[in-house]
Amino acid sequence: MKKLLLLFPTILCALLVSSQEYFPKNDGVSHPNNTFTAFTNATIYVTPSQKIEGGTLLVQNGKVVNVGKNVTVPANATTVDLQGKHIYPSFVDPYTDFGVEKPKRQGGGRSAQYEPSRSGYYWNDHIRTDINAYEKFKFDDKKAKEFVEAGFGAVSTHHQDGVARGTGMVVALNTQGNNNERVLQQKATQHFSFSRSLEMQQAYPSSVMGSMALLRQMYYDAQWYEDGNSTTKDLALEALIAHKNLPSIFESGDKLNNLRADKVGDVFDIQYTIVGSGYEYENINEVKATNATYIIPLNFPDAYDVSNTYQAAYVSLSDMRRWNQAPQNPKTLADNNITFAFTTHDLKSPKELIAKVRKAMEYGLTFEKALEALTTVPAQILKNNRVGNLNTNAHANFIITSGPLFEKETTLYENWIQGGRHEINDMSQKDIRGKYELMVAGTAYELAITGEPGKPKAEVKQDTVKHKSNLSYTKKWMELSFTKDDETYRMTGIVSNTSDDLSGRLVLPNGNETSFRARKTGPAEEAGEEKKAEEKSSPQVMPVTYPNIAYGNSTLPRAQDILFKNATVWTGEEAGILEETDVLIKNGKISRIGKNLSAGGAQVVDATGKHLTAGIIDEHSHLALSSVNEGGHNSSAEVTMEDVVDPDDIGVYRALAGGVTSAQLLHGSANPIGGRSAVVKFKWGENAENMIYDNSPKFIKFALGENVKQSNWGSNSRFPQSRMGVEQVFTDYFNQALEYEAKKKSGKPYRHDEEMETLVEILNGDRYISCHSYVQSEINMLMKVAEKFDFNINTFTHILEGYKVAETMEKHGVVGASTFSDWWGYKYEVNDAIPYNAAIMYNAGLNVSINSDDGEMIRRLNQEAAKTVKYGGVPEYEAWKMVTINPAKMLHIDDRVGSIKEGKDADVVLWNDHPLSMYSKPEKTLIEGAVYFDLEQDLQKRNAVKKERNDLITMMLNEKNGGGKTQAPRQKPQRDFHCETDHLEEGFHTHH
Missing domain, CATH: 2.40.128 (Lipocalin)
Structure with missing residues (x-):
């Protein structure tokens, strides 16, 4: 290193001591430093793609003055010879809470808060668009030091609390400066999430679907407000409008929430930058289709300590896979041309970052993409071209290293921020490893x-x-x-x-x-380093399946042409049961039904002695949902279960193994007016959108009884508290809907209200009601309310006292009664339930179906239908209709599914015995001609799961023996949603 010029003798002497510092330490005396500093003979990365060998970086007053191969160094410049060393732009973290106090959960009693606590702001406390990070900011020297030592020069920070979180700021991590110098952008970004505020106690929203509905309504209200239609001042909406041109960053934290956030943005032509989960590789095609830029945490999970065989059994295959597969996430994003930045969010400390990036590179991430993710991409997200690069006039934020960045033996010597030097390792001190x-x-x-x-x-x-x-x-x-x-x-x-x-x-x-x-x-080697280096050179990564859990598909099922020969065919139509009959499946449809059909190139399946039926349809299920109840209001008509379909639910595969092909996924029974339904096909491995029926019939869940009046959780703050209050809820909301529609039709400006839009659809016959019901008095009540507003109830579900009011229901025009076969006595409301209920309603002329409302019962709905033969003598053929064509009619999909009829979707099941027998099993379950469950393939999958678990356990044992970090095994609770499920999601604390 050359001796520094023009410094007084004491500093010159300091150069001769062992530390060889070339600048004095800050002693509290500050004065302008207008001198140039030239860093010469270095390998300089101006940007990740612009590399200069033997270059010079010239800085002055905290800015880059020039950079290049032939830079003229002023005569009075301080020159630092960096022969053999590298210079890179300091890193930028686009998603932190640096210097902003973490939100603290507020205490509360059992009774929830339903009204907002702030006057003059939005009607929902979790919309906090008026919060500005700079007003809460306090520079954190200790945390800044951690960031600086990890190579960061600037971070974006905000108050991470609420659904709408206000604005974020960009801060330089210059520990030698002051906030006037450090704050690079006071209002740089605006932030959103699906998580309710910890600091506010308002009950709504209590679910992801509630948060989605709230965000949609917030944007509609902002449009209404900006157009000058509101007579009430709203400071939160004004802040949202004022910040609408700032980059919008959405913390999803979940691979399905990535898509949900983008779905909200698409309604309003907003392209969010999405803070992802780290598992985007599991649904990479859907992630790519969002066209979003992503901020990716590098929270790769540690291996599980599986040395104890009993404890190892607690760890699911999906968790084992995530340990194995997660480090490939950045490479997968890069391979799919998805723009992404890295963040230290979810890491225990910024110092973990380099090792995590290095691991991602072992899994195939390129050096250039890794550096982009830490420099130019976060700067692009923040719309700040003066950080993340070393172009002329950029902030002099750069790091000096001993060699190529990310290599294990490379030492990070110094981090210069706004021209201020931060020593990390003594550059003059030799590496003795x-x-x-x-x-x-x-x-x-x-x-x-x-x-x-x-x-x-x-x-x-x-x-x-x-x-x-x-x-x-x-x-x-x-x-x-x-x-x-x-x-x-x-x-x-x-x-x-x-x-x-x-x-x-x-x-x-x-x-x-x-x-x-x-x-x-x-050279230096850690313990077991030779073996670990050999392993890391080509890590064995398990293939991703669809979904990426046990029993997932290696490729998505595709429609096949299949000829079932000599089956006993339960048509579900007037033709009845046809013996020794052929059914030809072509192009996903039932093409022909008859005897001695020719295959015409189709795969032939010998069905002699076997039974072919339409796929079972469950009118009432809560499978494949990320949440089930939005209980924050007594009406949640604005939420939709289509927003929270979860295609990764193992219950879908189990349902297929029981012959179920379609279901209505219902909101729970937390409130009288629940959310809108999702009518789906159980296409195992497909994404949520592809599971939902095209041109899906519109349904909504209503509920009566103990749940909606909150008997089960003792709340005394939300209306209704009684059964007569429940009736008043329906009357009040329908009157509001009539007023809303009248205003809408008047041609005058009106505030778009998603809740009211849904209720108007009911009044106009465009949306059907499935009503959770038990007691005859309430069943009669709701029919009278419907008649008052001139519409009919489509379906009473559960309806365990339906036998008492069957004739009244038939007269009212109820489309269907969907009940349990033999559930009774499990709560006060069902004390009068009897197992003959379905038979009595059937004999009264009602369209009756048997539903599950249960993730286990759905696997044996064929047996539940059979119970109606025992209890009430329902003919076998009619009993079978109760789980096929009857629920299809209730759901208004009988033109597509529910029976074996030429032209209908090929949603069929091949049973190895009589379908109502408890000994019968589905051998094949098809949806639109694609085989989604096959009994022989299931046995192969079971063996494959055992082998893969064993292989992953061996890998994790090797990781532990090689000195790698491990975590204790843990068992995830089994998920099975019901109507009354008290759903407590991450970030939510509510009562249902």
């Missing part, structure tokens, strides 16, 4: 120095015996000691710049002094 032959008092030992260059650690061995040792290294002085047979040997020496060997004074255990010598024999 390596293997040595240590000679002490005539005895040879093996010495291995590993760890970080500035904080090395030592291991002393004689043969295979390790001796306890300590090492410190600073200011070129090394102090090493080890203990053998309770005797301690102490060594001190100065490290030479001209020799790789170490030598110096040795103090023997008896106090005598002599010398030691350590001859370097090779």
Whole structure:
């Protein structure tokens, strides 16, 4: 290094001491420094794609003045020779809460808060668009030091609380400056999430679907407000409107929430930058289709400690896979041309970042993409072209390293921020890591120095015996000691710049002094490093399946042309049951039904002695949902279950194994007016959108009884509290809907209200009601309310006292009664339930179906239908209709599914025996001609799961034995939603 010029003698002397500092430390006296500093002879990355060998970086007043191969260095410049060293732009983290106090959960009683607590702001407290990070910011020196030592020069920070979180700011991490200098952008971004505020107690929203509906309504209200239609001042909406041109960053934290956030944005032509989950590779095609830029956490999970075979059984295959597959996430994003930045969000400390990036590179991420994700892409997200690069006039934020960034042996020496130097490791201090032959008092030992260059650690061995040792290294002085047979040997020496060997004074255990010598024999290696390096050169990554859990598909099922020969065909139509009949499936449809059909190139399945039926349809299910109840209001007509369909639910595969092909996914029964339904096909492995019926019939869940009046959780703050209050809820909301529609039709400006839009659809016959019901008095009540507003109830579901009011229901025009076969006595409302209910309603002329409302019962709905034969003597053929064509008619999809009829969708099941028999199993379950369950393939999948688990367990044991970090096994609770499920999602604390 060249001596610095034009500095007074004391500083020149300081250059001669061991630390060789070329700038004085900050002693509290500040004055303008207008001198130039030239960093010469370095490998400089101006941007990830612009590299200069032997270049010069010239900085002044905290800015880059020039950079290049032939930069003219002013005569009065301070020159720093960086021969052999590298310069990179300092990193930028686009998603932190640096310097902003973390939100604290507020306490509350059992009764929820339903009204907002702030006057003059939005009607929902979780919309906090008026919060500005800069008003809450306090520079955190300790945390800044962590970021600086990890290579960061600037971060974006905001208050991470609420559904709409206000604005974020961009801050330089210059520990030597002040906030006037550090704050690069006071209002740089605006932030959103699906998580309710910890600091606010308003009950709504209590679910992801509630948060989605709230965000949609917020944007509609902002449009209404901006157009000057509101007579009430709203500071939250004004802030949202004022910030609408700022980049919108959405924390999803979940691979399905990525898509949900984008879905909200698409309604209003907003392209969010999405803070992802780290598992985007699992549904990469859908992620790519969002066209979003992503901020990706590098929270790769540690291996599980599976040494205990009993505990190992707790860990699911999907969790094992995520440990194995997650490091490939950045490469998968890059391979799909998805723009992404990295964040330290979800890491315990910024210092973990480099190791995580290095691991991602072992899984195929390129150097350039890794550097982009830490520099130019986050700067692009923040719309700040003065950070993340070293172009002229950029902030002088750069790091100096000993060699190529991300390589394990590379040392990060300094991080310059706004032209201020932050020393991380002494650049003049030699890296002494390596293997040595240590000679002490005539005895040879093996010495291995590993760890970080500035904080090395030592291991002393004689043969295979390790001796306890300590090492410190600073200011070129090394102090090493080890203990053998309770005797301690102490060594001190100065490290030479001209020799790789170490030598110096040795103090023997008896106090005598002599010398030691350590001859370097090779590079540094951690324990087991050779084996680990070999493994990491080509990590074995398990293939991703659809979904990426046990029993997922390696490829998505596709429609096949299949001819079932000689089956007993339960048509579900007037034709009845046809013996020894052929059914031809072509192009996803039922093409022909008859005898002696020709295959015409179709796959032939011998169905002799077997039964072919339409796929079972469940009118009432809560499978494949991420949430089931939005109980924050007594009406949640604005939410839709289509927003929260979860295609990864293993219950879907189990349902297919029971012959179920379609279902209505209903909102729960937390409130009288629930959410809109999702009518789906159980296409295992498809995404949520592809599971939902095209041109889906519109349904909504209503509920009566104990749940909606909150008997089950003792709340006394939300209306209704009684059954007569429930009736008033319906009347009030329908009257509001009539007023809303009248205003809408008047041609005058009106505030778009998603809740009212849904209720108007009911009044106009465009949306059907499935009503959770038990007691006859309430069933009669709702029919009277419907008649008052001139519409009919489509379906009473559960309807366990339906036998009492069957004739009244038939007269009212109820489309269907969907009930349990033999559930009774499990709560007060069902004390009068009887197992003959379905038969009595059937005999009264009602369209009756048997539903599950249960993730286990759905697998045996064929047996539940059979119980109606026992209880009430329903004919077998009619009993079978109760789980096929009857629910299809209730759901208004009978033109597509529910029976075997030419032209209908090929949603069929091949049973190995009579379909109403408890011994019968589906051998094949088809949806639109594609085989989604096959009994033989299921056995193969079971064996494959066992093998894969064993392979992953072996990998994790090797990781542990190689010194890798592990976490304790944990068992995830089994998920099974019901109507009354008290759904507590991450970030939510509510009552249902």
